[in-house]
Amino acid sequence: MHGVPESHSGWTFLTNHARVLAAIAEDRTTRIRDIAARCRLTERAVQKIISDLEEGGYLTHTRHGRSNEYRIEEGTFLRHPADSGPSVADLLALLARHDAEHGASRADEGEAAANGDRSTVTTSARGAGA
Numbered sequence: 001m002h003g004v005p006e007s008h009s010g011w012t013f014l015t016n017h018a019r020v021l022a023a024i025a026e027d028r029t030t031r032i033r034d035i036a037a038r039c040r041l042t043e044r045a046v047q048k049i050i051s052d053l054e055e056g057g058y059l060t061h062t063r064h065g066r067s068n069e070y071r072i073e074e075g076t077f078l079r080h081p082a083d084s085g086p087s088v089a090d091l092l093a094l095l096a097r098h099d100a101e102h103g104a105s106r107a108d109e110g111e112a113a114a115n116g117d118r119s120t121v122t123t124s125a126r127g128a129g130a
Helices: 017-028 032-039 042-053 090-115 118-127
Strands: 059-064 068-072
Touching: 017 032, 017 042, 032 042, 032 068, 042 059, 068 090
Parallel strands: none
Antiparallel strands: 059 068
16 A cells, blocks of 8 residues: 555544554554554654654664564553553454454455355355444
8 A cells, every 4th residue: 555545534433543553563563654554644643653652651662773673561551531441452452353353254255255155245244244
């Protein structure tokens, strides 16, 4: 995915900070360019978010040559008072489980479509939304 990220209008359930943190949790050595592509943000926005997360004590990084290795402080708690209780580790575990479940569903749908089995694709798609 190159060039300008797709724009999005309106609100979303997850903040860009949560998306960036989840991308880093998936690969602690990921590049800012790859995070930007995955999260559909500019590289500059990702740099700012990483800076915010580091200032907030949620993230640190170690420089290895030209690369960074990130460390998430999983014991830290979510910032908003209404979210007190769950830790960053709890949030990341929930997002990872969601990705794993939806990744399997998409793979099943793709395999079924490749085999010409439309009933499986339709059932999987309905089941994913329910």
